[in-house]
Amino acid sequence: MWIEIIKLAVLFVLIFVIMRLLGKSLLSQWTPYDLITLFFLSYVGLSVIEIKDFSHGIISILVIGLLYSLIARLSLVQPLSQFIIGEPTILVKHGKLIVKNLKKSRYSLAELLSSIRSAGYPDIKEIEYVLLEPNGKLSVIPKPEVTPVTLQNLNITPDYKGLPIAVIVEGRVQHKNLKLINKDGDWLKNELHAKGYEKTxxxxxxxxxxxxxxxxxQTLK
Structure with a gap:
């Protein structure tokens, strides 16, 4: 029993390390080779428990990680990028549906219209382009006349207030974040005291x- 528990612990840590090394894209951008890698990691991970030679399972997981890294590097090479990652598919062009591409992508009209409405454009005629990206996400590009006005369009320069830095999270002082603003715990205590708070x-x-x-x-109450 203890041997099985140790196997599971080693397996969990190894897969966790492999996924951290593979990068955030494996978790956020679902390309075909991302899905294949996750599938094989899951399959081998479950199989390792039943494999008598535990080292074979470990080697298999390492090989999958190396293959993923190799494919990720190859995807940076321009001639191979289109084949490995894919390319965007135009679903809407100049306010008109590209029905052929919708069918080819097996993307329903109802789902497309819902995504466009979620982007804030109820009328498809307001859309210049809708692109189905290789990772499955939609990019909605509105026509210039319905594009929201920005401060830059109005020649207004906003006052930059800086990045919000969390200094207390769930009652715990974030000392690393305090260093980012060149402050310390004493400064924080004084600020809290000035606002009527004694305990973090x-x-x-x-x-x-x-x-x-x-x-x-923001307090607990």
């Missing part, structure tokens, strides 16, 4: 902008 344990979330250094607090 009573604070669920506290954030400060790196430019303004104004503390915003």
């Amino acid at each position: 344990e009573d604070i669920y979330y506290a954030v400060v902008r790196e430019k303004e250094l104004e503390l915003m607090i």
Whole structure:
């Protein structure tokens, strides 16, 4: 029994390390070779428990990780990129459906219209392009006349207040984040005291902008 538990623990740690080494794209961008890699990792992982020679299973997982890394590198080479990753498919062009590409991609019209509405455009005539990306996500590009106005369009320069930095999370002081704004625990205590708070344990979330250094607090109540 203990041998099986140790096997599971080693297997869990190994797959976790492999997935960390493979990068975030394996978790966020589902390309064909991402799915194949996850499938084989799952299959080999389950099979290892039944394999008498545990080392064979470990080697198999390492080989899968190496193959994934190799394919990921090859996908950076321009001639191979289109084959390995794929290319975007145009589903809408100048406000008109490309029915042929919809059928080819096996993408339903109802799903397409729903995605366009979710992007904030109820009328398909407002859309310049809709692209089905290789990772399965939709890119909705509106026509210029319905594109939301930005401050840049109005020649307005906004005041940059800085990135929000969490300094307390669930009652715990985030010392590393305090260093990012060149502050320490004493500064935080003084700021909390000025706002009427004595214990950090009573604070669920506290954030400060790196430019303004104004503390915003959310308590447990």
